[in-house]
Amino acid sequence: MGHNDSGGSEKKSSESANDIQTFNAENLQSNMKVIYYSRTFLAIISGVIAGILGFTGLTGFIFYVLIMAITSLGLVAKAKFSVHSYFDSWNRIILDGFFGGLMSFVLFWTFAYDIVHIF
Amino acid sequence: MAEDLVLDTAIRDWVLIPLSVVMVLIGVLRYFVSKLMRSYQVPDAKIVKEGQVIVRARNLRSGANFIPSKAFRARRIYFSNEENGLLFVPKGQAQNAQAQMFSDPNMAMDMMKKNLSMIIPQTLTFAWVNFFFSGFVAAKIPFPLTQRFRSMLQNGIDLSTVDVSYVSSRSWYFLNLFGLRGLFSLILGEENAMDDTQRMMQMSGFGFDPTKSLSAEKDGLDIVQHEWALPKFEQRAEAVLRKLVS
Numbered sequence: 001m002g003h004n005d006s007g008g009s010e011k012k013s014s015e016s017a018n019d020i021q022t023f024n025a026e027n028l029q030s031n032m033k034v035i036y037y038s039r040t041f042l043a044i045i046s047g048v049i050a051g052i053l054g055f056t057g058l059t060g061f062i063f064y065v066l067i068m069a070i071t072s073l074g075l076v077a078k079a080k081f082s083v084h085s086y087f088d089s090w091n092r093i094i095l096d097g098f099f100g101g102l103m104s105f106v107l108f109w110t111f112a113y114d115i116v117h118i119f
Numbered sequence: 120m121a122e123d124l125v126l127d128t129a130i131r132d133w134v135l136i137p138l139s140v141v142m143v144l145i146g147v148l149r150y151f152v153s154k155l156m157r158s159y160q161v162p163d164a165k166i167v168k169e170g171q172v173i174v175r176a177r178n179l180r181s182g183a184n185f186i187p188s189k190a191f192r193a194r195r196i197y198f199s200n201e202e203n204g205l206l207f208v209p210k211g212q213a214q215n216a217q218a219q220m221f222s223d224p225n226m227a228m229d230m231m232k233k234n235l236s237m238i239i240p241q242t243l244t245f246a247w248v249n250f251f252f253s254g255f256v257a258a259k260i261p262f263p264l265t266q267r268f269r270s271m272l273q274n275g276i277d278l279s280t281v282d283v284s285y286v287s288s289r290s291w292y293f294l295n296l297f298g299l300r301g302l303f304s305l306i307l308g309e310e311n312a313m314d315d316t317q318r319m320m321q322m323s324g325f326g327f328d329p330t331k332s333l334s335a336e337k338d339g340l341d342i343v344q345h346e347w348a349l350p351k352f353e354q355r356a357e358a359v360l361r362k363l364v365s
Contacts, residue, residue: 040301056261100301106260107298110286111139113261119131 036097042071043101044108051112064105134257142295150307153236172205176336184348191345199337206337252288260284
């Protein structure tokens, strides 16, 4: 999940009263796509892990939230802790793709759990 | 949970795993079939031209504060001049374009093809699952649920005593249908996810009138409050440099 370096040159320069949009829309979209990919990937992987470890009930969901929090942390670290030079708001890093990944997580969790523990 | 059901391992080997594998493979197949069936139509030169004009006007609007006000005014007049500006649409032409859009049979055909490539595999898979795997308790979800979910998860088995977290094969099919979307976007690339949204856009944009967006863009350009941003940048640069030095 590499970030594009050209996106790094976007600067937030809206200190004047009217906020000037200085984002490159394409780069922003590409960054969001990277987030979506990494979230989906980690949702699937964490689902398999949770299933194999045999988490049930609330434990599994806590595990998912934990993994997503770690993902957010990783993304922030990847953005060199200056979120505003890559994204337009914090919500992008923290929330985007959270619920989309949940469905994949539940599916793979169930799948791995059934294969390992039920039969 | 009163007592745990013991599921035969044969159910795992012959129902659970095949069902999931088939769902994935059908998704991949659908992707390639729809890629083959996608017809490329030569875009109309006039529509492309109008689209490009809109893009240019939008660029001007978003970058308005980075050019001097004189330059901005000149460009605005170039776009929204009442006599021969690029965004100005004569009254008579508006109707014409829309009528042309509606009478284009290619568009409806294309839409139908896309819809069919979506519906046919789903119907076939559902019929197949119903025929082969009806009535199996195929899986157990690892978290408890309330009774309300029974009709959702135990579609196809009529036992009210079974714990709700057991999933019938038909419902496992639905779980797969929704949950595999993320996997598809990973293995097939962005295009697969894009396809759905594009289809939606095309549906809502059927009979969409390009001249309307031209005049909307013109209005948007007219109300832009121009304020040159660059004079402030000197102070900004000074502040940044001072921060660096100190």
